[in-house]
Structure formats: C-alpha cells, structure tokens
Amino acid sequence: MSPALFTETVNAAANSAGTAHLSVLVPFYRDDAGALLSAFEREAGDGTEMVLFDDGCPDERLNAETAQAVLACPRPARLVTARSNLGRAGARNALARRARGAWLLYLDADMVLPAGFFARWQEIAGKAEFDAAFGGFDLIADEAREHRVHAALARAGDVAPAAARTARGASAVCSSNLLVRAALMRTVPFDEGFTGWGWEDVDWAVRASKAGRLVHVDNSAVHAGLQPVEGLLSKFAAGGANFARFLARNPEMSVLPGARAAVLVKRTRLASPVRRLSAAAARSQVLPVRLRVLALKLYRAACAAEALS
Template sequence: MTAAAISISDRSCLSVLIPFYRDDPAPLVRALDAQVRETNASVEIVLCDDGSADPGLTRALEALQSEIATPLILVTKPVNEGRAAARNALARAANGSWVLFLDADMTLPAGFVANWLTEIGAGDFHAAFGGFEAEPPESREGRVHAAIAAASDIGAASDRGRRGATAFCTSNLLVRADVMPDVPFDEAFKGWGWEDVDWAVRAAQAGRLKHVDNPAGHRGWQSVEQLLARYRDAAANYALLLRKHPELAALPGAKAARTLRAVPGQGALRSVWQGLARNEGLPLRLRALALKLWRASWAAEVIGP
C-alpha cells in the first residue's frame, strides 16, 4: 500500500473517507471542497483506491490534489481487498478527530458539510448515520435497485431510529475517530454486504449511536444482473452476521430465509424468481419482490435453523 499526501500542519476536525474501485470520485471531491471552503473548517479528504489498477485515474486524482484547497490524501492498494478492508485503511490514514464515510458516487445537497460540523459541535454521540436520498436512475437498468432502496433503505431519522443499529449504512456515516481502533470493520466479511450492520451493532455496544437527517444523494444503482450476483454471493456474509449476532435472527430477512428452508425445490424456485426479476415487462414492485425472494433463498442455504 502506498500513500501520497499534502502536508497537514495540524490535526483536522473532520476526515472525509471515500473508498472506490474503478469509479472516479473526482466529482464528489470537488463538491466537498466547495462546501468545505464555505465553512472555513479544518477538513481533509482521504481516498482509497481498492485495487482499480488504473494508472490514468491515479494520475488524475494526484493532479486533483493541487487543484483543490482542501487537503487530499490518496491511498492506493495494489489489489482489491473489499469494502471492510478499504474502510479500515481509510480510518488508519485519517488525521481528523471525526471521520465521515461516503461512497464515491454520492452527491451532496447544499449545507451538507456544514450540517455535519454542527453535529460534531454537539458532541453527544459516538457515531451517526445521516441517511441518503434516491436520485433517479440514469438508465433503465437501475430502476429495480432504486425501487428496492426506496422501499427499504430510505427514510427519515425518526423512521430509521426505530430500527436502531440495523438501519445504519456506511454511506454517510460519521464516527468519532477514537472509536475506529476499538471497533474496526470485520475483514472476515468478504465482497459485498452486511459488514456495515455488523459494525453498527458492535459500535452500539461500545458507545452511543444516533440517526440524523442530513442525507446525501445516492445514485450508484446496480442492474438486475449485478444484484442477482451480489445477493447470491452475500449469503455467506449474512450467515456470518447471524453467527456473530444471534439476536438478529428475529429480523424479517432471517425469518424469511428460515421459512424458505422448509420449502422443497429451492433451485427451481430461484429460476422462477430470477426470470421474474429479469422480466422488464413486469411492474417494478413485482421484480423487486422476486429479487428479495432470490436473496432470502440463497440465505436459506447457509444459515442455521
């Protein structure tokens, strides 16, 4: 791992941490820089390239360091190590007393950085999730994912608060920096899925978590084919989550998976659900339901009774 950094003379108040893999975070970096300059606060931006192996992108981001006013650190990994490892690397590279995790494809509403700085000033918590808002998909391929997110992942702080730590995501997550060494992301979670819930449940045992209304825009919608693959591959992570936190077996997703375990012919049923999810002539709600059943069926293969 290598790191290139502009010298930082004093400890920053906030480090904004952005992992990416073959995405260009430059638009988000520029948006952050513009908002930071409006606040005149001590903020740095830390990027982690999780093995993109794209020299052109690396050169462009290194050039961005001299273009913006906000200190920018670029951590480059030679191979892709996954979401948990990338976020741990970002936390280690950060200089701020608070860290804010964002996804590389997010957008920022006016006042986003200032709102988080106000929350930091209150200082009555250890971690906070600001939520996100669904931006319209840029192509038809992302419509189903956007519909799933709108139905289950997007909500006001009051709604998310009723779900507690299980409603936390790492996209738009503010954490006091001294929490991270004690509660790092578990790198046993490989690939995509559930490492954020595991982190939040453990963090809630160590400190105070809260939900706030300071959403960022989310637009990284996956195609149905990508979701089919991700949901299948994430089953092992879901099983790990339930082994670590048996109390989460009461959640609706775990209950659905246990119910499906008793239904014979899961392979044939998955073929049906896969076909329904791919059928662009069906209503989005039905396609989204088919994907959820597909996900629960794969989870049923690996979780206990």
C-alpha cells in the same frame, strides 16, 4: 525488497496540516470520486481533510487523474492506493488508521452531495452527544429505466427519514454516509472476515451500538450508484455468505424480515429452485416493478438460505 503495500499522494495543504476535526474518508474501486473531492474543495470548512482510498487500483488512468486532482486541491487531501484489493471492510479500516480527525465521515464514492452537506455534519459533530450517526440517503428523482427496480427496492426499505430509521436501529445503518468518532472506530473496527459485498456495515453498527451511542440524523446525500437487475442478482448471490456470517455473529438479529425469510426458505429445502424462479421473475420485463422487487427479496433470501448452516 518487496513492493510497498500502499502508496500515498499527499498535497501541499495536507503536508502542512496537523490534526483535523473531521476526516472525510472515501474508498473507491473503479468509481470516480472526483465530484466528491470538488464538493469538499468548495464547501468543507476549516479543520477538515479528505482521504481517498483506491482499493487495488484496478483503473490506472482513474488513479492518475485522482492523484492529480488531489495535488491541485487547496484543502488538505491525500490519495492512498492499495497494491491489492482489501475489500469493503479492509479499505474502511485502512482509511481509519490514516485519518487525522477526531471524527470520521465515511462516504461512498458515488454519492452526490447537496449544498451545505459538510457544514451540517460539522455542526452536528460540534454538538454531538453520540458516538456515531448515519445521515441517510436519497435517490435521484428521475432514474433511468434500467434502474427503476433498484430504486423501488431502495425506497421500500433503505430510503427513509431519521425517525423511521431510528425505529429500525442499527439494522438501518449504511457506511455510505456515516459519521463516527475516531475513538469508537479504534475500539470497534469493521470485521475483515466479510468478503465481497454486503452486511459488513450493519454488522459494524450492531457491534458499535453496544460500545457507544449510535443515532440517525437527517443529513442525506444522493446515492447515484443504482444498478440494473442483473447487477443486483450478482451482488445478492455474492452476499449470501456474508449474511450468514452476520447472523452467526449477531444471533439477536435473526428477527429481521430478511433473516426470517431465509430461514423459512431453508426449511422448505427448496432454496435452489426458489433462487432460479425468483431470478427469472426479477429479470422479467412484463411483470410490474413491485413484483420484481418482491422477487429480488425472495432471491436474496434464497441466496442467504443456501449459506446458512
């Protein structure tokens, strides 16, 4: 008999609980979700559960520590461990299938939650005239020196109040702080054809906005997972194929600035040298941060250009 694809650690509260109003869903891969579990234990109200998903168990020590924390939690909590890595889309779909709540709240494992975060989401869900809502994210005020370029890149686009995100619509949605009706997720799952990093959440949002009402609200959490430039270069290189898939599935999104830049780079037939030169500029310690951010954007466009058909 082949080994089970998943194992599950269920605490006493989850064993005795029935359905939930809100399921807090946290996929992780090497990231420690212990702080989120502690915040859930302190602040989540009645009718909530937390389900953690270790996507492939690359760190057995972390998995064991998380299992112990789940068992010790007085609120309903479970840890699902995948035998092999499912990826970002697959992990989120697997979490949705295991959730008992009418509402699903996706959080990245490295998010830091302000006081009252869960209570605000429960209140928002209780009054909901929508099917999905993105709460936004903030950054820590004093980031490390090696993270300043990533912070500046985020502040130039992703970090914004609900009004500004609403103007951008589905393209401003991330799965790092996302509330969704379980019924909508059953109708519109994440596309598991996206592999590696990037764009599976925006693709989901574009499709979900056609099947239900998607809104932006102000209930942000702090995104603590900033990376040095080298990490961003690696992610953008891996995400080029995903961006090409996103545009192929959603051709109306070709009006996005990143898409226009990728098409322009492709037309020049200079994607390879642009990629090489922009990477060098992004790594440069002597250039101002704003120019390094511009170089990263150009690098991302070049990576996407190489993947476009």
